[in-house]
Structure formats: structure tokens, C-alpha cells
Amino acid sequence: MSWRPACRPPATGDHQGSPPPDPGSVSGVITGTGPGPRGATISTVTTTVPAAPPRPPLVRPRSGRAIAGVAVGTAAHLRQDPLVVRVAFALLATTGIGIVAYGLLWLTMPVAAPGDEHDEPPLPGWRPQGAKQWIATVVLGLVAVSLLSGLTRWNNSVVILPLVLVAAGLTVIWRQLDTDRTLAVAGARWTLAGGVVLAGAGLVVLLATTGQLANARNGFAATLVLLTGLLLATAPLWRRLVDSRDEERAARIRSEERAAVAAHLHDSVLQTLALIQRHADDQQSVGRLARSQERELRAWLYDPKVVREGGTWAGLVAGLVAEVESDHALVVDHVVVGDAPVDEVLAALGAATREALLNVAKHSGVTAADLYTEVTPDRVSVFVRDRGAGFDADLVPSDRRGLRDSVTGRITRLGGTALIRSAPGEGTEVELALPRVAFA
Amino acid sequence: MTRVFIVDDHAMVRAGVRAELGGAVDVVGEAPDVPTAVEGIRATRPDVVLLDVHLPGGGGLGVLEALRAELPDVTWLALSVSDAAEDVIAVIRAGARGYVTKTISGPDLLDAVRRVADGDVVFSPRLAGFVLDAFSAAGAAPVAPVEEATDPGLDLLSAREREVMQLLARGYTYREIGSRLFISVKTVESHASNVLRKLQLSNRNELTRWAATNRLL
Numbered sequence: 001m002s003w004r005p006a007c008r009p010p011a012t013g014d015h016q017g018s019p020p021p022d023p024g025s026v027s028g029v030i031t032g033t034g035p036g037p038r039g040a041t042i043s044t045v046t047t048t049v050p051a052a053p054p055r056p057p058l059v060r061p062r063s064g065r066a067i068a069g070v071a072v073g074t075a076a077h078l079r080q081d082p083l084v085v086r087v088a089f090a091l092l093a094t095t096g097i098g099i100v101a102y103g104l105l106w107l108t109m110p111v112a113a114p115g116d117e118h119d120e121p122p123l124p125g126w127r128p129q130g131a132k133q134w135i136a137t138v139v140l141g142l143v144a145v146s147l148l149s150g151l152t153r154w155n156n157s158v159v160i161l162p163l164v165l166v167a168a169g170l171t172v173i174w175r176q177l178d179t180d181r182t183l184a185v186a187g188a189r190w191t192l193a194g195g196v197v198l199a200g201a202g203l204v205v206l207l208a209t210t211g212q213l214a215n216a217r218n219g220f221a222a223t224l225v226l227l228t229g230l231l232l233a234t235a236p237l238w239r240r241l242v243d244s245r246d247e248e249r250a251a252r253i254r255s256e257e258r259a260a261v262a263a264h265l266h267d268s269v270l271q272t273l274a275l276i277q278r279h280a281d282d283q284q285s286v287g288r289l290a291r292s293q294e295r296e297l298r299a300w301l302y303d304p305k306v307v308r309e310g311g312t313w314a315g316l317v318a319g320l321v322a323e324v325e326s327d328h329a330l331v332v333d334h335v336v337v338g339d340a341p342v343d344e345v346l347a348a349l350g351a352a353t354r355e356a357l358l359n360v361a362k363h364s365g366v367t368a369a370d371l372y373t374e375v376t377p378d379r380v381s382v383f384v385r386d387r388g389a390g391f392d393a394d395l396v397p398s399d400r401r402g403l404r405d406s407v408t409g410r411i412t413r414l415g416g417t418a419l420i421r422s423a424p425g426e427g428t429e430v431e432l433a434l435p436r437v438a439f440a
Numbered sequence: 441m442t443r444v445f446i447v448d449d450h451a452m453v454r455a456g457v458r459a460e461l462g463g464a465v466d467v468v469g470e471a472p473d474v475p476t477a478v479e480g481i482r483a484t485r486p487d488v489v490l491l492d493v494h495l496p497g498g499g500g501l502g503v504l505e506a507l508r509a510e511l512p513d514v515t516w517l518a519l520s521v522s523d524a525a526e527d528v529i530a531v532i533r534a535g536a537r538g539y540v541t542k543t544i545s546g547p548d549l550l551d552a553v554r555r556v557a558d559g560d561v562v563f564s565p566r567l568a569g570f571v572l573d574a575f576s577a578a579g580a581a582p583v584a585p586v587e588e589a590t591d592p593g594l595d596l597l598s599a600r601e602r603e604v605m606q607l608l609a610r611g612y613t614y615r616e617i618g619s620r621l622f623i624s625v626k627t628v629e630s631h632a633s634n635v636l637r638k639l640q641l642s643n644r645n646e647l648t649r650w651a652a653t654n655r656l657l
Contacts (some may be wrong), residue, residue, distance in 0.1 A: 095490075335566050337572045370610055374609075
């Protein structure tokens with residue numbers, strides 16, 4: 001409840017397959033047959049490619065894809081312009097080989113790990129990636145259709161439409177499942193459902209136009225029964241698989257959190273404990289160490305992020321209290337009400353506050369002080385109070401400058417008021433107030 | 441002699457508190473967790489329970505909620521290392537009469553125990569700061585529309601109460617506040633218990649928000 005890791009581990013999705021074999025990054029081994037004069041032994045020539053900068057692995061990037069990123073990924077791997085590879089694929093596609101090769105590569109090439117991008121910033125002025133991909137897909141689909149119609153002269157052309165439907169549906173499904181987008185995204189599910197409907201409709205139309213629907217119905221029913229039975233029979237297994245996956249994920253998050261806490265404790269608490277052991281005889285420094293460690297741990301556990309990261313008055317006060325406490329034998333109990341972003345004026349007020357605290361440390365003779373500061377819409381007030389020796393303001397020699405210059409002077413120059421209440425033996429209270437309109 | 445029951449999960453703390461309170465009060469029992477505490481407090485009926493806010497098995501809040509209605513005569517003084525606003529406000533709203541941090545010195549703790557036993561309330565400077573934050577009158581521009589028939593006075597501190605809270609936050613004792621404001625210590629005490637009552641009963645936005653974000657209601 002009190003803290004959460006700032007960032008979740010990136011959802012790596014489920015394609016955590018082994019990294020692709022990368023012939024470029026290891027030394028290339030070219031195995032070939034030697035010139036082999038008749039009867040000669042077949043020699044194996046092994047050449048080690050000089051380790052030029054390793055080739056980027058053969059992966060499909062997450063952005064800059066036209067269809068599935070195969071061409072871009074291949075181009076990156078071959079250190080070619082993507083356009084060259086695309087044209088090559090397109091040319092090969094006219095013979096049919098390109099399509100098969102593309103499909104196989106699509107199947108086998110893993111998706112690039114997030115953050116592992118080869119920086120290819122999307123061209124400004126381009127349509128969004130998604131749209132671009134869709135257009136490419138549609139165009140390629142049309143090309144495929146025309147090719148198909150050419151190839152399928154043998155058949156009656158009514159099958160074309162259903163085939164196209166099926167292909168389109170499959171493409172949609174593939175595209176949807178292929179990206180690392182989780183299905184939790186609302187749009188993704190609908191697109192997926194649309195793809196399924198499209199493919200299903202294509203299938204039905206195909207069967208209907210070829211007059212196989214009646215036949216298929218029996219087979220379909222049988223398959224459905226079979227599948228349902230299979231699904232029911234293995235349901236516990238699926239359930240367990242899903243459960244164990246969830247458990248695994250939870251365990252991973254837990255262990256990462258634990259590691260973060262452990263790292264923090266090691267850097268702070270354990271170090272301090274070691275220091276305390278070493279200084280066990282020196283009571284003062286032990287106290288100081290314990291106190292500063294306590295403050296740090298407390299801030300880590302309880303303080304809101306803005307206070308920890310500074311930039312606001314509360315953070316500034318916490319920081320200067322910490323500083324004074326670590327430099328002097330003074331324990332400051334500080335209470336901050338309200339908050340405001342730090343500007344020049346507040347920074348000056350902070351400096352004056354610090355000076356007042358230092359004054360307590362030097363002259364009061366006590367080791368504790370109370371600091372209270374309140375930010376209201378019209379003013380910021382600071383109260384520094386100690387129960388120490390106190391003094392009679394009239395008796396302070398005029399050459400003693402501490403409070404007078406660094407505190408009172410500073411505040412009045414900013415248009416605020418500084419009031420010092422003190423009497424011998426009754427402690428001192430310094431009250432600083434700055435109107436906020438002055439720096440609104 | 442005041443009969444005190446100590447609830448804290450650390451044996452070291454219990455021993456330390458016992459030693460600091462010394463012979464000045466009668467420590468009738470101690471407990472390290474919620475069930476033991478509930479049982480022990482039922483059995484011993486102490487005057488004051490020193491209650492750690494963070495306890496295994498439900499926290500100090502659990503003990504308070506289990507026993508508050510049943511034992512109205514017991515006074516509760518929360519004792520904690522946590523300065524987190526929601527912890528402090530939660531135990532106060534659940535019925536604790538005061539809140540002190542574990543860094544409090546022995547004599548101060550004894551004084552706090554005596555005061556809650558006498559029916560006073562104990563504000564640490566920090567608690568006073570939280571109260572001021574929660575009730576910051578100046579920042580209350582968007583006054584919430586009255587949802588139920590609640591006393592609107594509960595949502596605001598009077599000028600005097602604010603003054604008292606500010607002085608408490610500045611580290612003044614009740615006596616010092618009295619002489620500073622030219623009022624009697626008794627009057628200061630009554631202001632303080634009024635503030636505590638408001639803190640417990642108010643429906644003020646900030647309090648509700650704190651409670652809601654921490655699912656305390």
C-alpha cells in the first residue's frame with residue numbers, strides 16, 4: 001500500500017522464443033567443397049569473416065512495417081535499403097516464390113524486443129503506421145487476386161470472392177495476433193472478431209458456391225462435437241496452464257519488487273548499519289547516522305513523490321532539515337502544512353530558514369528545535385523554535401550579524417516580516433512570513 | 441495509579457516503553473498481535489492502551505474497532521513509527537484520543553499517558569499539522585455541498601482552534617499556548633478536544649478522500 005514499483009516490467013508478451021540464430025554476429029562459417037580434382041579429398045574450407053560490426057539480428061521491427069515487417073527486418077539484417085528488399089520480394093512474388101518466402105519468414109522471424117528498435121523514425125507527414133500497413137495489405141491482396149484469377153483459369157471464377165474473403169480474414173487475424181498488443185485493448189478484440197467473421201463468411205460462401213455446403217454440414221457437426229468433447233476433456237489442463245502462467249507472472253513481479261526493496265535496503269540501511277558498527281564508540285555520530293538513515297527511510301516509505309523529488313516547498317524544507325541535522329548536532333521536528341512550487345522567493349525564504357536553524361544549533365545550547373511552516377494562499381510562514389538559552393535582543397552587540405543580516409535582512413528585502421521572540425532562559429522563536437502576492 | 445496496557449509487535453519496544461514508564465504507572469499487560477491484545481485488554485480492563493498502529497493481524501485499527509464499542513471506558517493512545525497521514529488520521533478517527541511517535545522521550549510519553557487518562561487529548565506537532573492540512577480553511581474554496589444533515593460546524597475549525605493547532609504544530613505545550621493566548625490551560629484542552637471531535641466526526645472532503653484512497657471507511 002505504501003509503495004509500488006515505479007514501473008512494471010515491460011509486458012514481454014508470449015513470444016520469448018530463443019533469439020534468432022545470427023550468422024553475422026558469430027563468426028561466419030562457410031562450408032563448401034573444395035575444387036576437388038578427381039579422386040581428391042573433399043576439403044572443407046572454413047573462413048572466418050573478420051568481425052565487422054555485427055549484423056543486426058534477423059527480427060521484425062515493431063514500427064516501420066509495410067505488412068508484417070519481414071522486408072524491413074531482412075533489409076536491416078542485410079544492411080540494405082528496405083526498398084530494395086521490398087522490390088525483390090515483389091518481383092519474386094510474381095512467380096509465387098516471393099509469397100511463399102515471405103510467408104515462411106513471417107512465420108519464423110521473431111518480433112524485435114521492445115526498445116531494441118533500429119531507430120527508424122516514422123517519416124513525418126506519413127499516414128499513421130496502421131493505415132499504411134492496411135493499404136499495403138489491400139494492394140498486395142488485389143495483386144494476389146489478379147494473379148490468382150490468372151492462375152485459376154481452370155476453375156470457375158466464383159470461388160475467387162470467397163477465397164479473397166478467407167484470405168482477408170486470415171490476414172486480419174494474423175496481423176492482430178502477430179503484434180505484441182495484448183488483447184486487453186478494446187479495439188484489438190473487435191478487429192480480431194471481425195477477422196474471424198470475415199474468414200468464416202468466406203469459408204461458408206466458398207462451400208456454398210461449390211455446392212459442398214450440405215456435405216460439409218455433416219462433417220462440420222462431427223468436427224464440432226469432437227472439438228467440444230476434446231475441449232471439455234482437457235479443460236482442467238487449460239485452466240491449469242492459464243493459472244500457472246498468471247502465478248508465474250505474479251511471482252515474477254513479486255520477485256522484482258523484492259529485488260528493488262533489497263537493493264534499496266542494501267544501499268541505505270545495511271550501509272548505515274555497517275557504519276554504525278564501526279563507530280560504535282562514538283555516541284554522537286551513531287546517533288547522527290541513525291537519525292539520517294531514519295529520515296531517509298521514512299521519506300522513501302511515506303513521503304509523496306513530489307516531496308521526495310523536490311521542486312516544492314515541502315521538499316525543500318525536508319532537504320534543508322536533513323542537511324542541518326547531518327552537519328550539526330541538532331534534531332529538527334518539522335511540520336509542513338500546505339505546499340507550493342519553489343521559486344526564487346521561496347528559495348530565499350528557505351535559505352533564511354536554514355540560517356535560523358543554524359543559529360539554534362550554534363547558540364541555543366540545546367539539541368532539538370521545532371520547525372513549522374504553513375503555506376496559505378496569501379502567505380508563507382515559517383516558525384523556528386527552540387527551548388534553549390535565549391537572549392535579550394537589546395544586548396546583542398551590533399557587530400553580531402547572524403540573525404540580523406542573514407535572516408531579518410533577507411526577509412525584509414523580499415517584502416516579508418521577520419520577528420524574533422526571545423528572552424534569556426526561555427528559548428527563542430523566529431517567525432518569518434512572506435506575503436504570497438509578492439510573488440504571485 | 442493509571443493502569444496501562446501495551447500493544448506492540450516488537451518485544452524491544454514493549455520493554456523500552458515499560459522501562460520508560462517505570463513505576464509511575466501500572467503496566468497490567470502487553471501483547472504482540474491483534475488477537476492477544478483483544479483478549480488481554482478484555483481481561484485486564486486497563487485505563488489506557490498504548491497501541492501500535494502497525495500490528496500483524498489487522499493493525500492497531502483492528503484492536504480499536506474490535507473493542508471500542510465494547511469497552512467505552514478504555515482510552516486509546518496511538519504509538520507509532522509511521523508519520524504517514526493516513527495512518528494517523530485512521531486511528532484518530534477510529535477513536536484514539538491521541539497520537540505520539542515512538543521517538544517521544546520517556547517523560548513526554550508518561551505525560552501523554554497521564555493526560556489521556558485524565559480525559560485530555562494528545563496532539564503531536566505532526567498531528568496538529570495534519571489537522572491543519574485537512575481543515576485548511578483558506579484552501580476550502582470549493583465547499584462541498586452538504587450531502588447529509590451534518591453539522592456544518594464540524595467541517596471548519598474556529599479561529600481559536602486554528603490558533604491552538606498552529607501553536608501545537610510549532611511545538612508549544614498546552615501551558616505555553618495558554619499563556620501565549622491569555623487563556624487557561626483548561627480552555628486550551630477543551631479547544632484541543634473539540635478539534636479531535638471534529639476530526640472524528642467530520643465528513644470533510646479531504647478526510648473522506650484520505651479514507652477512500654486507503655479504504656478505511
